[in-house]
Amino acid sequence: MRFISLVFVVFLFIFKAHANSEKNYDSRAKYVYINSIFSDKKFTIYRENNEFGTVYSGSDVQSEAIFCNYYSEFxxxxxxxxxxxxxxxxxxxxxxxxxxxxxxxxSAKNQELTIWGKNFKDVYIIDGPMTTFIDYVAFPSKQMKFVYSKGYGLLGFGYNDSDNFFWSVSEKGFGSHDL
Structure with missing residues (x-):
């Protein structure tokens, strides 16, 4: 009987620790990225739960989003x-x-960057996969670039031209390690 009680107490402890770790994960979060302060071009990543959400492009185009869950390595x-x-x-x-x-x-790591007057260190520049669709229009393949910081998450993304690059205006970007 003591063994069963001990197993039950250990199970409750593990379950509570797991539940607390889930609370710290950004299961409901909103990340906003804008093209410039003078533009109405906006990207919003809205995480509704651990694995699903919505991405809004501009003010009216939306698509379903799937996120890696808490246990993923990504x-x-x-x-x-x-x-x-x-x-x-x-x-x-x-x-x-x-x-x-x-x-x-x-393509670059340990960079320093200033965005909207805020300084970031330990920034990674990531080359994404080639894509042929941009804003629902077929183009010759282009490669998306991502600007990422472990502490602040996804700081920016887009293509090499300034008209299609979006910068975070949220306190933390998507995927920050400080959740």
Whole structure:
């Protein structure tokens, strides 16, 4: 009988620790990215629960989003408008990774960057997979770039031209390690 009581107490302890760790995970969060302070171009990643949400492009285009769950080795979001993944354990030795048969690679690391007057250190520049669709229109293949920080998450993303690059205006971007 003592053994069963002990097992039950251990089970409750593990369950409570797991539940508390789930609470710290960003299961409901909103991340906003804008093109410039003078533009109405906006991207919003809205995480409704641990695995599903919505991505809004502009003010009226929306697509369903799927997120990597708490147990995945990646922070990721996949939707029609954006596909992004980064290893949770990214470090200075990380060169590339594969996620859903797509290759991501680090083109610069340990960078310093200032966005909207705020300084960021330990920034990674990530080359995303090639894509042929941008805003629902077919183009010759283009490669999306991502600007990522472990502490602040996805700081920016887009293509190499300034008209299609979006910067975070949220306190933390998607996929920050400080959840």
């Amino acid at each position: 922070y990721c979001v996949t939707s029609f408008d954006i596909t992004f993944s980064v290893p949770k354990d990214i470090n200075l030795y990380t060169k590339q990774w594969q996620f859903k048969n797509k290759i991501y690679s680090v």
